[in-house]
Amino acid sequence: MTTRFMNNMSVLSLCVILENNKLAGANYDDWYRNLRIVLMYERLIDIIDKPAVMAAVPKEDGSIDNEATKAYEKFLENGLTTKCIILTSMGSDLQRQHQDMDPPTIIEHLKKMYGAQSKTVRYQLSKTLFRSTLDVDSPVGPHVLKMIDLIKQLEKLGCKLGKELSQDLILQSLLKTFSQFIVSFNMIKISCDLYEMLNMLIDYENQIASEKKKGVAMVVGCSSKKKGK
Structure with missing residues (x-):
């Protein structure tokens, strides 16, 4: 009982990582790394890394391979769990876009949306930050807050x-x-x-x-x- 409780606590602790760092676009690289950590711990990483398990095909005599059927059912169960983990780690807009996709399709779509943009996003953020200057007669508060926000966004992209x-x-x-x-x-x-x-x-x-x-x-x-x- 104690071991099971500790395991559940460990799972919850890992999922908190995704909860506190939900996918927002610019943080894609960090989000994807955290997602893989959680899926590896849950032994679900094969759902997005390996080909899908196909449904059992009836034999010539009409019988069904029970082991193949069980493997397929387990694959469907793990796929649903993986999809729920992925969707709950997103904002509501991204959830609506991906709620009808399977996990591998979701990951592939997100890579196309954000993976190739990371360097471009980082470049634009650093360019804006390094060229920031306080305008004459402008209050210092909003100016510095904007710079701090740019610094935080760069940190999320791995640029500390x-x-x-x-x-x-x-x-x-x-x-x-x-x-x-x-x-x-x-x-x-x-x-x-x-x-x-x-x-x-x-x-x-x-x-x-x-x-x-x-x-x-x-x-x-x-x-x-x-x-x-």
């Missing part, structure tokens, strides 16, 4: 930039009005994630807006007021 390089790209995209923030951030070497950095930039931007006329010298995380002459 790392925290420090990601932070450098964001800082390089800012206007000269953030020059003091950049200097202070690099000198202090603050340890924070991208969202914490975003909040710091928004706070700094608010300081610029409220203290611009007062001649305030600002650094990351604090400000010191000086009386105007």
Whole structure:
């Protein structure tokens, strides 16, 4: 009983991988790798890797090979389970497109849709990210959020930039009005994630807006007021 319970927990843990990383297009490579892991564990990988098992053909005397019949019935059962695993790991739109296909046909169709596009998608995402610049008079918040989203999308395609390089790209995209923030951030070497950095930039931007006329010298995380002459 305990062994069966642990096995069920292991299956559920693996399926959570697909649940948390549902196929959305750009993440096809990661999704397909995770799907294969789950199917291998479930001993269902042959459903998408090997030719289909054909129905038993009656012999000349009209009898049916019972072993062949059982193998075919098991194949149909495993095929249905595999199809359910695949469909539940997709968004609703993709489910509707593939609900009437068998597992091998679903995989082949998805490869045509997304497999060959991975490099193109990655190129377009990296191009947009590396050329990102904050427009004059535009708020820093939406700009940085867009860059973080591009970074996350690239990570899903297997292109991990790392925290420090990601932070450098964001800082390089800012206007000269953030020059003091950049200097202070690099000198202090603050340890924070991208969202914490975003909040710091928004706070700094608010300081610029409220203290611009007062001649305030600002650094990351604090400000010191000086009386105007």
